[in-house]
Amino acid sequence: MRRLLLLAPLLLFTVGCGVLQSSEGEATDAAREVARTAGERLYSQRPRTAEEVGLSASGIAGVEVLRVTGTSTHDGEGVRVVVRTSGSAYRGWMNAEQIVVRRCFLIRVSPKSQWREEPDDVDCPDGPPLTFAPPPAPPALPYEELRSKLPRVPEGGRVDEAEVRRALAALDMDPAIRTEVKADAGLVGVLLAVKGNGFDAQDCLLARVAPGATDVWAPPRIQRMPGEGGCTVANALHPLPPPH
Numbered sequence: 001m002r003r004l005l006l007l008a009p010l011l012l013f014t015v016g017c018g019v020l021q022s023s024e025g026e027a028t029d030a031a032r033e034v035a036r037t038a039g040e041r042l043y044s045q046r047p048r049t050a051e052e053v054g055l056s057a058s059g060i061a062g063v064e065v066l067r068v069t070g071t072s073t074h075d076g077e078g079v080r081v082v083v084r085t086s087g088s089a090y091r092g093w094m095n096a097e098q099i100v101v102r103r104c105f106l107i108r109v110s111p112k113s114q115w116r117e118e119p120d121d122v123d124c125p126d127g128p129p130l131t132f133a134p135p136p137a138p139p140a141l142p143y144e145e146l147r148s149k150l151p152r153v154p155e156g157g158r159v160d161e162a163e164v165r166r167a168l169a170a171l172d173m174d175p176a177i178r179t180e181v182k183a184d185a186g187l188v189g190v191l192l193a194v195k196g197n198g199f200d201a202q203d204c205l206l207a208r209v210a211p212g213a214t215d216v217w218a219p220p221r222i223q224r225m226p227g228e229g230g231c232t233v234a235n236a237l238h239p240l241p242p243p244h
Contacts, residue, residue, distance in 0.1 A: 023089045027101040030087025034062045035105035035119040038083060042109050043117075046199045047072060053079045053109050055132040062086065064129040066104065078110020084124055138194040139174035141205045146171065146192065147216040155212040164188045164209055180233040186211065189236030196226065204231035206239075 223230025
């Protein structure tokens with residue numbers, strides 16, 4: 001009996017340590033799950049620069065970005081992001097106190113990455129979290145200016161392509177706005193577009209100058225998706241039917 005009494009404190013200490021270790025492991029698993037979810041959010045086949053990936057990661061709740069390496073997702077090994085997350089767990093079954101841990105993980109972002117890929121545990125780099133400037137907003141397309149500057153040709157008249165080009169030059173547009181002009185069968189079509197990312201709907205304006213009618217419009221969103229042909233000068237000359 002005396003031996004059991006002597007062993008009791010040791011048993012309690014051992015059990016207590018085991019609970020503490022188990023709680024810390026649970027908290028670490030919770031932190032890892034936050035990093036895994038961040039990896040899911042960053043997973044994409046769309047080419048992105050390291051700056052774009054870092055900006056996206058820094059906007060995920062519960063994630064601090066400590067290091068970004070690589071040039072772009074589709075160059076070499078892609079982009080590597082070291083993130084710091086936190087997780088918590090109760091210290092024991094009968095203990096309402098929580099243990100909170102902060103851990104760092106490596107997330108790989110490239111076409112070779114796997115969905116819900118397990119992030120690697122890494123040492124946390126020194127220094128504060130990184131900050132990223134948002135990308136500059138694309139220039140606004142000059143709908144009203146384009147509509148007012150394009151020539152109006154009377155019924156039975158002839159559309160002058162050179163006059164249309166002069167009207168566009170007078171708009172003094174941002175160099176980031178791409179312009180196309182094409183004449184066909186007595187019509188002149190105009191496209192104004194800004195560069196898209198290849199995945200989302202592109203911003204563009206179309207115009208058609210014809211005898212008796214000068215029209216300016218933006219195609220429906222579905223037609224401005226990549227591969228749909230909405231943001232083309234051909235669509236300005238011969239508009240696609242409206243989507244159903």
